Amino acid sequence: MITQNSVDTIIELKNVCKAYDDKTVVNNASLKIKRGEFVTLLGPSGCGKTTTLRMIAGFEMPTSGKIIFNGNDITDTPPHLRSVNTVFQKYALFPHLNVFHNIAFGLKLKTIPNGTKVNRKGETVQLFRKYTKAEIKEKVDNALKMVDLEDYGHRNVASLSGGQQQRVAIARALVNEPEVLLLDEPLGALDLKMRKDMQLELMDMHKRLGITFIYVTHDQEEALTMSDKIVVMRLGEIQQIATPEKVYDEPANAFVADFIGESTILSGIMLADYKVEFCDTVFECVDKGFKPNEPIDIIIRPEDLKILDKDDEKSLIAAEVMSSVFKGDHYQVTVLASGNELVAHDTETYDIGETVGLYIKPFDLHIMHKTRIINEIDTYVTGENLVEICGTNFECKTDLPIGTPVKVSVDFDDVEITDDESDGTIGANVLSSIYKGNYYQAILSTDDHYNFFADTDYEWLKGDRVGINIAPEKIIVEQRDEEKRDVENVVADETLEEYDRYKEEELLTSEEIAHLEADDNISSTLTVDSVNTATEKEDTKE
Amino acid sequence: MKAKSVRKPFRLTKKAFGVPYMLFLLLFVVIPLVLILVNAFLDNDNNLTLANFKIFFTSSSSLTVLGNSLLVGVITTLICIIIGYPVAYILSKMSSGKILVLLYVIPMGVNFLIRTLATKAIFIAMDIELGMGTVIFGMVYNYLPFMIMPLHTTLSSIDKSYMEAAQDLGADKATVFFKTTLPLSVSGIISGVTMVFIPTISTYAISQLLSNGKIFLFGDSIQLSFEQGMYGVGSIMSIVMLVFVLISNFIMNKFNRQGNAVRRSLW
Numbered sequence: 001m002i003t004q005n006s007v008d009t010i011i012e013l014k015n016v017c018k019a020y021d022d023k024t025v026v027n028n029a030s031l032k033i034k035r036g037e038f039v040t041l042l043g044p045s046g047c048g049k050t051t052t053l054r055m056i057a058g059f060e061m062p063t064s065g066k067i068i069f070n071g072n073d074i075t076d077t078p079p080h081l082r083s084v085n086t087v088f089q090k091y092a093l094f095p096h097l098n099v100f101h102n103i104a105f106g107l108k109l110k111t112i113p114n115g116t117k118v119n120r121k122g123e124t125v126q127l128f129r130k131y132t133k134a135e136i137k138e139k140v141d142n143a144l145k146m147v148d149l150e151d152y153g154h155r156n157v158a159s160l161s162g163g164q165q166q167r168v169a170i171a172r173a174l175v176n177e178p179e180v181l182l183l184d185e186p187l188g189a190l191d192l193k194m195r196k197d198m199q200l201e202l203m204d205m206h207k208r209l210g211i212t213f214i215y216v217t218h219d220q221e222e223a224l225t226m227s228d229k230i231v232v233m234r235l236g237e238i239q240q241i242a243t244p245e246k247v248y249d250e251p252a253n254a255f256v257a258d259f260i261g262e263s264t265i266l267s268g269i270m271l272a273d274y275k276v277e278f279c280d281t282v283f284e285c286v287d288k289g290f291k292p293n294e295p296i297d298i299i300i301r302p303e304d305l306k307i308l309d310k311d312d313e314k315s316l317i318a319a320e321v322m323s324s325v326f327k328g329d330h331y332q333v334t335v336l337a338s339g340n341e342l343v344a345h346d347t348e349t350y351d352i353g354e355t356v357g358l359y360i361k362p363f364d365l366h367i368m369h370k371t372r373i374i375n376e377i378d379t380y381v382t383g384e385n386l387v388e389i390c391g392t393n394f395e396c397k398t399d400l401p402i403g404t405p406v407k408v409s410v411d412f413d414d415v416e417i418t419d420d421e422s423d424g425t426i427g428a429n430v431l432s433s434i435y436k437g438n439y440y441q442a443i444l445s446t447d448d449h450y451n452f453f454a455d456t457d458y459e460w461l462k463g464d465r466v467g468i469n470i471a472p473e474k475i476i477v478e479q480r481d482e483e484k485r486d487v488e489n490v491v492a493d494e495t496l497e498e499y500d501r502y503k504e505e506e507l508l509t510s511e512e513i514a515h516l517e518a519d520d521n522i523s524s525t526l527t528v529d530s531v532n533t534a535t536e537k538e539d540t541k542e
Numbered sequence: 543m544k545a546k547s548v549r550k551p552f553r554l555t556k557k558a559f560g561v562p563y564m565l566f567l568l569l570f571v572v573i574p575l576v577l578i579l580v581n582a583f584l585d586n587d588n589n590l591t592l593a594n595f596k597i598f599f600t601s602s603s604s605l606t607v608l609g610n611s612l613l614v615g616v617i618t619t620l621i622c623i624i625i626g627y628p629v630a631y632i633l634s635k636m637s638s639g640k641i642l643v644l645l646y647v648i649p650m651g652v653n654f655l656i657r658t659l660a661t662k663a664i665f666i667a668m669d670i671e672l673g674m675g676t677v678i679f680g681m682v683y684n685y686l687p688f689m690i691m692p693l694h695t696t697l698s699s700i701d702k703s704y705m706e707a708a709q710d711l712g713a714d715k716a717t718v719f720f721k722t723t724l725p726l727s728v729s730g731i732i733s734g735v736t737m738v739f740i741p742t743i744s745t746y747a748i749s750q751l752l753s754n755g756k757i758f759l760f761g762d763s764i765q766l767s768f769e770q771g772m773y774g775v776g777s778i779m780s781i782v783m784l785v786f787v788l789i790s791n792f793i794m795n796k797f798n799r800q801g802n803a804v805r806r807s808l809w
Contacts, residue, residue, distance in 0.1 A: 057706075057710060058709075059709070059710075078709070078714075079706070079709040079710055080709050080710070080711075080712045080713055080714050084710075085710055085711065086706075086707070086710045088706070088707060089703075090701075090703060092701065092703035092704055092706065092707040093707075094704060094707070094708075094722060094726075095726070096725040096726060096728075105708070105711050105713075105721070106711035106712050109711065109713055109717060110712055172711070173710075173711075176711065176712070
């Protein structure tokens with residue numbers, strides 16, 4: 001097994017981290033790439049995929065972690081000694097050289113073994129030589145032929161079209177016969193038709209040459225089409241490593257599901273093994289091993305949701321048709337079932353307002369853990385009724401003395417987003433906004449790099465600058481206790497008033513208060529997610 | 543709007559803004575050039591003659607001065623490249639490079655005569671004999687910023703990905719420099735050379751001041767001719783100078799078009 005591993009794995013990343021100043025760009029990435037594989041690093045911009053590629057190429061040094069190439073540690077090897085070649089995003093063809101000399105650039109620098117000789121000390125010495133002019137010409141001509149640019153050798157690179165420059169860039173990298181070809185969004189600058197053609201050509205080249213391709217893209221369709229293996233990244237962390245089929249059918253979490261393909265993401269609750277509740281209805285599913293009553297995300301692909309007659313006996317839930325849009329080979333039908341919007345693909349169209357029945361196979365309900373159920377920040381009390389959150393003082397209701405280490409919790413629902421940054425107490429960038437049936441879940445990154453989750457009625461534009469406000473009474477402050485607080489089965493429907501009374505009477509230790517608060521919040525989250533309040537729960541914090 | 547004006551009403555168009563400059567150009571560039579041309583063919587009694595040409599082209603001393611000027615220009619330009627290129631290169635790699643470049647440029651705000659006189663005072667105080675060495679020092683000191691500025695602009699505008707591509711294709715640091723950075727900065731070198739060479743061959747005062755009048759460059763002899771009332775000879779010298787400036791400009795342009803890789807530069 002181990003020997004097989006070392007033969008098959010060409011590149012391995014071991015716990016690679018990269019940080020600029022204090023900002024983590026790649027966090028603890030571990031990845032194995034097999035020889036001859038077509039691996040795609042996929043994710044939205046700023047997810048660290050290009051940085052990961054640049055670390056493999058050697059242009060960036062990991063802050064920590066190791067990069068293993070063919071069993072050798074190459075973490076500190078400079079780029080010119082690595083046997084990988086890169087196709088750059090904007091091609092980076094040398095403008096002062098013509099097509100021929102661009103492609104010949106690497107060959108002219110290369111030394112190849114040229115027999116051995118025995119030196120005066122009697123040692124055998126390996127001799128090296130450069131390629132001859134004729135050899136270079138032959139190789140460059142072959143490379144040009146491979147990318148269908150036979151007669152373009154003498155041309156100036158600036159006179160070529162985008163697609164032709166792309167081909168020259170690929171030829172320039174491949175002519176050096178690298179073991180791994182790195183491609184950094186190589187098709188990003190091409191128009192749609194050109195991109196489709198180049199996708200096929202790249203796949204064909206990969207098959208013919210048999211070398212490893214590592215491909216970076218933000219285009220999920222491109223990734224699904226071309227790859228043997230997809231590495232989905234987000235905010236510097238690897239979310240899932242799997243085949244395209246698996247990434248599509250069994251996304252690891254709500255982010256992957258939302259990013260890859262179309263899907264409806266709903267919040268629900270796992271009642272027991274094989275039993276899930278959402279849209280006020282209990283459904284059968286094929287998942288187990290969740291905690292009882294765990295809040296979860298449910299992902300439904302539009303093509304898996306079947307629309308039936310409302311009286312059909314297979315129908316699991318009734319719904320009202322909201323819209324039906326023709327999409328060429330199907331209609332995209334949006335239906336409303338107990339306040340949740342669901343999207344289905346159907347060959348027929350339906351009238352708006354029509355009541356229909358919905359059916360989904362248990363196998364097609366994809367159930368995933370929630371990444372977070374409440375915003376939690378460790379901070380300190382900075383004044384009377386003031387706590388620090390992301391570098392700014394927020395008003396809150398607390399009796400704790402100044403300087404007390406506290407944990408601040410804010411429910412997703414209580415994070416108010418303002419359009420204008422100046423209207424908010426702190427500013428933040430919108431990282432993502434995912435529709436969850438009847439509300440949007442936005443993730444906001446503050447300038448402190450804390451990510452707030454917020455449930456809102458509106459969709460927020462990715463990358464937009466917004467302000468964040470939190471009402472003082474919605475900030476739940478609890479004393480932080482470094483000691484173990486492992487109280488299980490706390491009654492969840494304790495209200496704030498009750499706990500305030502307890503606190504006044506000093507009947508509870510701070511640990512118990514902490515737990516009450518945590519559970520109190522969970523229950524409110526659940527209400528938001530239109531799920532009945534659970535009576536007894538474990539602390540589901542991850 | 544009942545009364546129809548016969549005259550076309552004056553409208554403030556873009557052209558109107560060009561008029562002051564046109565007048566300026568006419569008064570201070572075109573007319574003087576014409577005067578020089580006319581003067582070149584007149585003797586002291588305002589008779590048409592070709593004697594001025596004869597005087598200039600047969601006198602060995604004036605040709606020596608011309609040769610000297612060209613030599614000083616070439617040496618100054620070379621020294622400026624040798625000193626300026628590494629400075630510009632290092633500054634382009636630094637994040638604070640733009641501010642540091644200002645430090646090189648700010649002294650240009652002080653009039654060059656004042657700076658030259660100060661330099662002279664320093665040389666005298668240090669007991670250094672004034673001569674060719676001090677003249678070239680003064681030239682380099684005065685014109686170095688004109689070399690650094692365009693080089694810095696060009697070097698910092700070269701896309702980093704070219705260097706990365708070269709590294710990726712197996713080039714070590716020295717090869718990256720000689721095969722990508724240097725050829726891609728040719729336009730900056732040419733701008734710098736133009737900015738240094740042409741002014742140095744025509745400059746005056748610097749050489750006089752920094753050599754105590756021992757070294758006489760072309761600019762100085764033009765000035766002397768006019769001072770001594772030899773308007774004809776002075777005019778011929780000016781025309782010769784103009785021809786040299788045009789020739790070097792032409793050569794630079796030719797060069798630039800061949801290596802038109804990165805055309806963005808300051809001048």
